[in-house]
Each structure stands twice: as C-alpha cells, then as structure tokens.
Amino acid sequence: MTTLIKNGIAYINNRFSRRDILLKNGKIQRIAQTINVEKVEQIIDASGKYVFPGFVDIHTHLRDPGQTYKEDIASGTRAAAHGGFTTLCTMPNTEPVVDNIASVDYVQRRAKDLGSAKVYVIGAITKKSEGLEISEMATMKSGGIVAVSDDGNCVQNAKLMLNCMRYATNFGLPLIIHAEDYNLSGNGQINAGKVATKLGLSGISPLAEEVIVARDIMLAENCGAKLHIAHISTARSLELVREAKERGVKVTCEVTPHHLLLTEEACLNFDTNTKMKPPLRIEKDRQACIKALKEGIIDCIATDHAPHADFEKTREFDHAPFGIIGLETAFPVLYHYLVKPGYISLERLIEALTSAPVRVLNLPENTLKAGNPADITIIDLDAETTFTPESILSKSKNSPWMNQTVSSKVLYTFLEGRQTWKAE
C-alpha cells in the first residue's frame, strides 16, 4: 500500500513546514516539498491540514483480559486510532494482573492480531499488584515489557518499594508509580477541599499523593532507579519533581488532559464522570500543571484512559468506580482549551504527545523522518468534533466531555502505512 499525503503542514524537527509525504511498505519513504509519483494507491490532499507523528499514550487501560465488557484490545486500539494515537502502553491492572510472561504474551499477541495501534506492555511491580512480593520483572522484560507499574495500586511498604526499585534497575526497567498513600486517601471520593465539604463527600487530600511522590523520589535517588510519576496532579508534587530534577534524580512525570483542564468544581453536580484518581484538584494546581508542562517539569501527557460501563458509572457517586476514558477526547480538548486560547503552543502539545513519551519509556523513535514507521495522524484544526455515545469507538462512554463540541478533528490515522482511522 502506498499513500501520498500532499501539501500537509507537517511537524518535522519541532517545526511546521509544508511537505509531501510518501508512505510505502509501512514506512515513511520520502518527505519533500513536492513528490510526484505515478503509481500510488491513495493520494490525500492535506492542504491546510496538519500532519503529525502518531500520538503515543504511555498510560492506557485496555481492560483485556478479564473486563472486556468495558473495553478490549480491538475496541481500545480502534478508539486510539480515532484519537490520532498509534502507540499505547497498557497498564497491568487487568484480570488477571499482567505480572507474568504468559499475560504479557497474551496482550502482545492480541494486539498484533487485532490491534489498530501498537501496544507495549507494562508489567506489574509486585505480584498481583498486591504490594507484597516482587513480580518476575526480568522474565517479563525478556518478553517485551517496557516498564513496571502497580497502577491503580501503590506499594505502601517503603522497604519493599526500595527493593522493587533496585531490582527493576538491575534489569533496566523504569518504574511508573500511582502515588497514593492509602491511609491518607482513605474512602475519599474527590479532592479534599471546598467541593468535598459542600457535597458531604469524603476527601482525598493532596498529601496522599505528595507524601508518596516525596518518598519515591528519595528512594529512587538512593538507588539510582528510573522513576516515572503517573498522572501528577498537585502543585506541591510538581515542586518536589522540580527540586529532584535539579538535583539530577532520574525522575519524569506525566499529566492527564483532565488534570490540565478541569478542577473539583466539575464535581458539583455529582457527575460520576468527574470521579477519578487522583481527583480533580483546585485551580491553583491546574495552573501549576499547565506551567510545568510548558517548562518541561512535566515531561509528557498521558490519557489514563480508564473505561467503565454505563451501569457502573450511572449510580450513586460514592459507589461508582474511579476513572474516565481519554483516547478519543485527548487531542481535541487539549487543542480547544489549551492551544487555541494560547495557554500552550501547538508545538509543545505535539511534543508532549509524541517524542516526549517516547523518551520517557525509551520507545522506538516515531518522528516524521524517512525510514521511520509510517505512524501518522492528519488533523484539521479548523473543523469540529462532537463527542457522542455513537461517535466514541471505545466500548465505554464515561467522559466528562460527552455531548460537547470542540475545535479540531482527526481526519486520518495511519499505523505502519495502514489506514486505521478515516473520518466520514
């Protein structure tokens, strides 16, 4: 299959320039001002449209194996393609937990057979992510995992966490942490603050995140581990990361679209699609996240795509599960609410969705360059997207942006030259 993308505004070497791009045999064959070839199966006129490297999400829950009524590898990667993503890293908190090589193999095989995106597997830090014993990280590493994480859970025992870090480092594996001190978060439902007081919901103190961020930075500093902090959400956590980076600690962090765009105020109408961990914080924290993203204290954006079925989410707030979907909403909402009004540049957004996550987990390069895999998305920034239960390809529809219209629209996505998404 050969595809020629004509006249698109391409993101190359951190800049935008008008280019023709030829995709052949799964690779980017040529990039030039003008490419004229006689035999090409598909020509896309991308005049006025943007051509980006396919987006990379290093924090995805595909729920497969075990909870395929929420999502599976086929539906989740289709949703990814719809959102412009070509690469996902899956979190291991499935049923069973991906803490062994057989489960790693399963996810990789299914993704290869059915996937509309590349899938890299993240293995568990501890067996069953129970926080009691180290998982077989080295074996899973030989099976292809790119990092370890107990996401959804957090190793509470500091001594065990130190050992996990030392062991992971032994095999060159970065550790991704979901920072939450269970005693401090307790039965909390939303951020401990004004809205929790008003609604009578138990609060999750920012401290629940911050004390673990502080602890794990100290542990990583002690043993030289490569630490990545998932879905960072508070101003104080960001201060801790800033100081650690200045000291030369090998720490990186990610932020989700929802922590960049929403605050606890969104919970006021008891919408369970505003319930996630960490919880939506206050405006000061949100502003700190935007600033840190601009300055590079936050390395990348990750969706924390967490599908839950309607019957699970449409119920009493304190009985509904935590989490929202994100693959299909991420780019449009970030473009609409952050780039368009000028809070961050389009360049920084694209970097945070492409080369930055690749760097964080040391994944194969995916820039627009001849010879690289043809992982590409084409987006019309002037068009609009309306999120509806029908338009969302994920099996679950749990999004706070449901039924909203925002600017920009993903027109095409290519995975190794194969078209995985085309807008109507």
Added chain:
Amino acid sequence: MESTPQFIGRSLYDLDDYSADEIMYILEAAKGMKEINLREYKKIPTLRGKTVCTLFVEDSTRTRMSFELAASRLSADVVSFQATVSSLRKGESLQDTVNTLNAMGIDLYCIRHSSPGSPQLVHKYSGKPVINGGDGRHAHPTQALLDIFSIWERLGNLKGIKITIVGDILNSRVVRSDLIGMTKLGMEVTVCGPRTLMPANMEQIYGCKVEYDLAEALKDADIVMGLRMQLERMTEGLFPSLEEYSRHYVLSKETIKFAKKDALIMHPGPMNRGIEILPEIADSEQSIIVEQVANGVAVRMALMFLILGGKL
C-alpha cells in the same frame, strides 16, 4: 391556601435551589399545616389519589414516620420501600428499584440514602419530583426547614438571630443544610467542634464563623444546637473518647451560661443524653427539641402540598 406553579413538580435536593422568599413561603404553608395537626380530626383530602413513596436506603424510623404521617394527613397513598445499602448492592441497583417503583405510579419520592447526590439520581431515573430526606453527609433540607420554622415560630423573626451549632460538624448533613438556609434568611451562624471534626473551608463556603472553643462559640448566642456525637468517630481516629469530648463540648447548665440568658436549645435528634447534651438542658424550659419533631410533620406536609399542587 394554594400551591403556586413555581413549586409544582419541583424537587428539593437542598436549600440552595430555593430563594429566601420561597423558603418563607414554605414556612407560611407549614404554619397552616400545623393548625391542621392541632385539630381533633387531623386529615384533609387535598392529595387524594396521589401516591408518595418513602424510599429509605438507610435506617431512620423517625424521619420515615414523619414523611409518612405527613403524606397520610394530606390523604395521599403511601408506599414504603426500605433496604440497606448492602442488600441494594448485592441485588438490585438503585436504578432497578426506582424503575420498579415508578411502574407502580409514584407521584413523589422522599428518599434517605447514605450516598450524597442520590436524590438527583432518583429524579433522573424516575422523572418525578424528589424530596431529599438526607443523603449521606451532604444535605437534609427538610430538617433545616423544620429547624428554621421552629426558630421563626418562637422568635417571630430570623434576621440577625445568632445560632451556635456544636459537635461533629464534619459528619453532619443537618449543619450543611442549616447553614445554607439560615444564612440565606439573615441569621448569623457559628459552628463549633474540635478541628478533627471540622470540614475544610467552612467560612468561605457558608459565610459562617468557626470556633474551636465552646465558651467562645456560645458568646451572645440566641440559640444553641447540639449534634449527635457518634462512637464510630473514635475508631476513625478523630477523637479519643466520649468522656474527653464531653468534658470540652457538652451542653450543660454550666456551659450554656456563656450564651444569652434564656437561649433556645435545639437538637436534630436522636440525642445522646450525657454525651453532647445533659438532661438538665435537653429537658429544660429553654429546650424546643420536642417542638422540632412536631414541626417536622408540618414542614413535610407543606412541601408535599406545594410540590403536588394541593389546594385548601
């Protein structure tokens, strides 16, 4: 007396959805209902043919009886559904339950549930008006209305009246609704309790005063309200013992001296006599605790009357 379109079919989740004028209108209606309750024959036919459902997913015999009595005095039919959160969890969801009840032709739901926001859910599932009879720690607007009614009836006005509410503020839905309603009507509210039982940002949210010392909190109070102190809070690490709590925060003859002379004493019940309030105060001349209970029926009658479009 007659309902007006602004009330008909409207839910009551909390008092912030109602203006000061609307609250006063409800209180006036409650006054009329109270007269009916004092009659020999305490029943009027205004809601004949209407069906009220009390849906209680948390135990509270007192509140449920108050709602049911209110409905039957207005001649509405009453259906009562009781469950525990755990039984609801195991089998039917709240949605299933409401769908089933709705099929029976319910006109108004009165719900008590441990989850904040569940009255809104019941409305969403049923499309019918819902009166919140207490949702977790969030709100208890009918209790707030009866509290305000009791004060208004006794003192004749509300503006500038100072009330001090003492106890487990953190876990109290009554306080949250009282604060909204009372401040809306010009009362000055002080809340008092140990820091571990005081939620964050109270002053900013409600425009009330926060005091941690009882004597300081009671200064110049026209009304003092005690709140039920529950033993569970001890195992949650919020305070060490009922004895120590009582030593610092009990409403007694001695501590009540800091308030105005003849200050009214209130309590939403059920009381722990000897823990947050001593019998010498609870059963004193100053206490209007028993009146509160009677007024609860009148206020709930008024709400049902207004929401279901009653005529008198």
